[in-house]
Amino acid sequence: xxxxxxxxxxxxxxxxxxxxxxxxxxxxxxxxxxxxxxxxxxxxxxxxxxxxxxxxxxxxxxxxxxxxxxxxxxxxxxxxxxxxxxxxxxxxxxxxxxxxxxxxxxxxxxxxxxxxxxxxxxxxxxx
Amino acid sequence: xxxxxxxxxxxxxxxxxxxxxxxxxxxxxxxxxxxxxxxxxxxxxxxxxxxxxxxxxxxxxxxxxxxxxxxxxxxxxxxxxxxxxxxxxxxxxxxxxxxxxxxxxxxxxxxxxxxxxxxxxxxxxxxxxx
Numbered sequence: 001x002x003x004x005x006x007x008x009x010x011x012x013x014x015x016x017x018x019x020x021x022x023x024x025x026x027x028x029x030x031x032x033x034x035x036x037x038x039x040x041x042x043x044x045x046x047x048x049x050x051x052x053x054x055x056x057x058x059x060x061x062x063x064x065x066x067x068x069x070x071x072x073x074x075x076x077x078x079x080x081x082x083x084x085x086x087x088x089x090x091x092x093x094x095x096x097x098x099x100x101x102x103x104x105x106x107x108x109x110x111x112x113x114x115x116x117x118x119x120x121x122x123x124x125x126x127x
Numbered sequence: 128x129x130x131x132x133x134x135x136x137x138x139x140x141x142x143x144x145x146x147x148x149x150x151x152x153x154x155x156x157x158x159x160x161x162x163x164x165x166x167x168x169x170x171x172x173x174x175x176x177x178x179x180x181x182x183x184x185x186x187x188x189x190x191x192x193x194x195x196x197x198x199x200x201x202x203x204x205x206x207x208x209x210x211x212x213x214x215x216x217x218x219x220x221x222x223x224x225x226x227x228x229x230x231x232x233x234x235x236x237x238x239x240x241x242x243x244x245x246x247x248x249x250x251x252x253x254x255x256x257x
Binding site for chain 1: 155158159161162165166168169171172173175176179182183185186189190198202205206209212213215216219247250251
């Protein structure tokens with residue numbers, strides 16, 4: 001028999017102060033991604049049609065480099081917290097849920113950092 | 128014996144989801160697909176960073192018809208997710224809950240996403256010629 005109160009069970013499973021933060025950030029990033037998604041079409045156009053020097057020059061302009069980094073960070077963030085909701089909905093065991101959510105979040109953080117490093121290296125090498 | 132029309136609970140083997148429900152789950156599915164698509168974005172950047180020959184190899188790879196079709200399906204998924212996402216934003220503001228208009232909004236966002244994909248396609252063709 002366990003002499004544990006419901007409050008004691010809840011301790012350590014997250015605070016009750018940031019309950020809407022996740023939901024709100026999903027919306028904020030969604031709004032930011034509406035214009036940024038159209039920039040991705042410009043990027044894909046370059047991927048299909050640009051020559052190598054054109055591609056590097058295009059990516060290293062402050063305008064495109066800035067939009068690339070904004071798009072990368074906002075979309076990786078939006079994707080990570082979106083996948084978190086999907087995982088939480090369909091995975092039942094708590095230990096598995098927490099493990100997978102952390103793995104996904106770390107993977108997307110890693111992806112965003114990789115994109116940042118690659119974009120800066122491209123811009124620097126273009127001179 | 129008279130046939131009485133009693134209400135039936137949804138029979139799971141023959142129950143067909145209404146279009147609104149299909150679009151709702153497609154929003155989530157396209158979201159997961161696009162999250163996976165971000166990996167492709169990082170791979171493309173890595174190919175550009177790796178140098179001229181790997182960029183050209185990647186370019187000729189994505190220009191293959193079959194791969195192009197996959198890329199355009201992902202772009203369609205992006206615009207579908209964007210259009211339905213805008214509807215979610217309206218819902219969050221407490222608008223757009225009229226039951227009669229649900230199918231109307233649905234057609235609006237389906238056509239919107241097809242139109243945006245089509246316009247992007249035209250834009251890419253024009254840009255390629257320039």
